[in-house]
Amino acid sequence: xxxxxxxxxxxxxxxxxxxxxxxxxxxxxxxxxxxxxxxxxxxxxxxxxxxxxxxxxxxxxxxxxxxxxxxxxxxxxxxxxxxxxxxxxxxxxxxxxxxxxxxxxxxxxxxxxxxxxxxxxxxxxxxxxxxxxxxxxxxxxxxxxxxxxxxxxxxxxxxxxxxxxxxxxxxxxxxxxxxxxxxxxxxxxxxxxxxxxxxxxxxxxxxxxxxxxxxxxxxxxxxxxxxxxxxxxxxxxxxxxxxxxxxxxxxxxxxxxxxxxxxxxxxxxxxxxxxxxxxxxxxxxxxxxxxxxxxxxxxxxxxxxxxxxxxxxxxxxxxxxxxxxxxxxxxxxxxxxxxxxxxxxxxxxxxxxxxxxxxxxxxxxxxxxxxxxxxxxxxxxxxxxxxxxxxxxxxxxxxxxxxxxxxxxxxxxxxxxxxxxxxxxxxxxxxxxxx
Ligand code: NIG
Ligand code: FE
Numbered sequence: 001x002x003x004x005x006x007x008x009x010x011x012x013x014x015x016x017x018x019x020x021x022x023x024x025x026x027x028x029x030x031x032x033x034x035x036x037x038x039x040x041x042x043x044x045x046x047x048x049x050x051x052x053x054x055x056x057x058x059x060x061x062x063x064x065x066x067x068x069x070x071x072x073x074x075x076x077x078x079x080x081x082x083x084x085x086x087x088x089x090x091x092x093x094x095x096x097x098x099x100x101x102x103x104x105x106x107x108x109x110x111x112x113x114x115x116x117x118x119x120x121x122x123x124x125x126x127x128x129x130x131x132x133x134x135x136x137x138x139x140x141x142x143x144x145x146x147x148x149x150x151x152x153x154x155x156x157x158x159x160x161x162x163x164x165x166x167x168x169x170x171x172x173x174x175x176x177x178x179x180x181x182x183x184x185x186x187x188x189x190x191x192x193x194x195x196x197x198x199x200x201x202x203x204x205x206x207x208x209x210x211x212x213x214x215x216x217x218x219x220x221x222x223x224x225x226x227x228x229x230x231x232x233x234x235x236x237x238x239x240x241x242x243x244x245x246x247x248x249x250x251x252x253x254x255x256x257x258x259x260x261x262x263x264x265x266x267x268x269x270x271x272x273x274x275x276x277x278x279x280x281x282x283x284x285x286x287x288x289x290x291x292x293x294x295x296x297x298x299x300x301x302x303x304x305x306x307x308x309x310x311x312x313x314x315x316x317x318x319x320x321x322x323x324x325x326x327x328x329x330x331x332x333x334x335x336x337x338x339x340x341x342x343x344x345x346x347x348x349x350x351x352x353x354x355x356x357x358x359x360x361x362x363x364x365x366x367x368x369x370x371x372x373x374x375x376x377x378x379x380x381x382x383x384x385x386x387x388x389x390x391x392x393x394x395x396x397x398x399x400x401x402x403x404x405x406x407x408x409x410x411x412x413x414x415x416x417x418x419x420x421x422x423x424x425x426x427x428x429x430x431x432x433x434x435x
Contacts, residue, residue: 001042002041002042002062003058003061003063005061005063007051007064007069008065008378009065010069011032011385012027012036012048013351014031014072014371014372015071015356015370016031016035017356020360021360021365022356022357024312025310027310027348028348028351029142029261030386030434032051035048035050035052036092037053038054038070038371038379040377044374044375044376044406045335045373045377049320066189069139069385069387070116070380070382071351071355071371072370073140073141073142073379074143075141075142075143075144075358075369076141076354077266077319077361078145078218078244078266079146079147079264079319079321080322081129082163083113083116083117083125084116084125084128085113086324086328087112087301090124090182093108094299100326101250101403103141106324109182110182110249110325114156117156118153123159129146129164130167130168130169130224134169134170134406136322136330137169137402137409138411139330139332139399140332142171142379142402143362143363145173145175145214145377146176147175149182150181157179158205161177162211165198170332170409175185175211175212175213175320176205176214177214177217178252179197179217180195180224180229188429195228198232199231199235199427203215203239203241207239207240213241213363214243214244214363215244215398217229219258224432226253229245229420236261238262243259244260245264245267247267247311248270249268249270249271249272250276252273254274255277256270256273256280257277257280259284260283260284261359264286265361266287266317266361270288270290271303272301272302275318278314278425280315281309281319288316289316289361290303290320290353291321291323291335292304292335292342296338297329303342306344310345315357316353317357317358318339318350318354318358319361319400320335321398333390333394333399334394335354336351336354336390337392337393337394339391353371355370357369378404379402381399383399399411
């Protein structure tokens, strides 16, 4: 048995409470222990309390002194982290005023990443993915949901899901099958035929090889209709997969209502959600996963209505949507800053949104997202004194240490001191010779 007592944190933000998504006013209730300590036993949190109490209680434990504010490991509930090249031409086109959908029509967009992923060897894709996942870990993310969706053909969707299954980058990964991310070029004249391929060829293989825990669809005008999305999701559910949905991202089409009706674990994006959609999520267990980095990066007005969702009783999570097209962002702390400054969330709600509710959005609310007895000891130490600084400072990475199941992780670099960091020495992770 190994027992470590972490002491000396100026605060331990436990997020203790029920092992389920926090909704409405519950999101503002954040449990913080001043001068806190945590006892980790065999990778699991065994106790949490004040340093003075726990020192007296556990005199035989190995003591480790830490400095800063300790949080539960952050949970990024929505990423598309398996991709090849960054889409720099799209970035430039956008700067010239061309929007996301027009860029896709001009040969950029999701299909250009599909073309790239199809041409790459799995080994190459794994190396790129793992280096990026390590950077997410560097920003305090200990669990990452990762989607396929840049293959759009059985062989290449499977290749992406294998990259996820075989990753040893560090963070715990939750795989989502997103074969219905876009209609590939070869099916543009018969979009329903592609939906049938997803249902009849891809889903059976994903189920047979247990390659994914969830199935997602990009339900959006011009991509998949609510009827097509429903067909894919109902079949996925029949095969035992949990459901997620890209819902009402750029234009509304009733995605939030569909996700709630089908009992999806999450409805994601929601910048164009209707009032009926907000009502549907307020009455359902489906977590609203909001992705402010996407709207910011695409330069689009109108963030998702976080305030209304919370005020009407919904459960809200924040995630990065990390992907090469609409959100090449890796920092959940930055998402909390945007949550507070752009989405009118309280700092406490923003913390719950990347811990407890992030965990709920990947079906893990009973295991991660809290520093509470019985929970896995995924922990993040941030070089601040007051937990509210997490969503306050931005443009710096203040994460100084990370533990995965109680084990300290090597990070890409260590901070020099309170709030100021050396910015050199990051590994080269965006590019390889082909990009
Ligand atoms: O969540 N909306 C669809 N998928 C991604 C974008 C993917 C891409 O542009 O490559 C998103 O925004
Ligand atoms: Fe997405």
